[in-house]
Amino acid sequence: MLTDVHCHLTAPELLQCLSEVIKSSIESGLRFLVTSGLGYEDCLRALEISDYKFIYPSLGIAPYDLEGYEEVFSLIERERDRIVAVGEVGLDFWRGGRGEWDLQRKVFEEFIELAKSLDIPIVVHSRSAGKYAIEMLLKHQVNRVIMHAFDGRASYALKAAERGFMFSVPPSIARSPQKQRLVKVLSLDNMLLESDAPVLAPILNEVNYPKNVKVSAEWISRLKEVSFEKVVERTYHNAVELFEIRV
C-alpha cells in the first residue's frame, strides 16, 4: 500500500524508461503515484501519461523558472477535473535575488488563490523559504496543503500542521538530519510519502525512483517507533483522503 504523492515521471531520466519505472514501482508495492508537471509542456506530458489507476497528474511550475506561468494557470483551470492537485508551485529563495523573489511571491499567491477557488490540494515547493511559504498559505486560509520536501524549521512545520497541512517525506531523509528532526516532531496524521524522483535519492547524486518511498517509510517507522506497516497504511489513507482518489 505504498504511495508516492510527488514525483516527476516526465523528467528525461524516468520518461526514457517509463514502463520499467512503472513496473518496478508496482512490484515494490506502490498503489498509486502523483506525477507533477513543471511548466506548460511538461504539464501536457503529465496529463498524457496519467492513467487514473496508477498515475495521477498534478500541474505546476518551478518557482525559479516562471516563464509561461500564465499558460500553466489556464491549463489548470481548463483541466480541473483531470488533475488531483495544483503543484508543485511555491517559493525558492535558494536561487535568484530579491527582484526574482518578488515575482515568485506574486505568482505563488495567484496559484494559492487558484487552488482555493478550485477546491483542490496545493503541493508546495519552499526551498530556503519554508517560513515565508507557510505565512503566505496561512494568510490565504487554505487548508488542503502538502509541503513537499520541507527544509525549514520544525517549529514552523508544527504551526502549519496544527492547521492541517501535510508534509511529504522524501527518501533523502536518509542523509538529512533536518528531515529526521521534522519527522520526530510531526504526527503521522500529517505525513505522506514522496520520492521527488528523479531527485532526492537516499544517496546523494544518484537517480531516484518512486520505489524509494520505501526508504522514507522505513525511516519514519524507526523515528516514530511504530511499525513499517502502520506507516504505510496511515500515509496511504492520508493520501487517498487528501486527493480524493477513488480506490
Ligand SMILES: [Zn+2]
Ligand atoms: Zn518536485
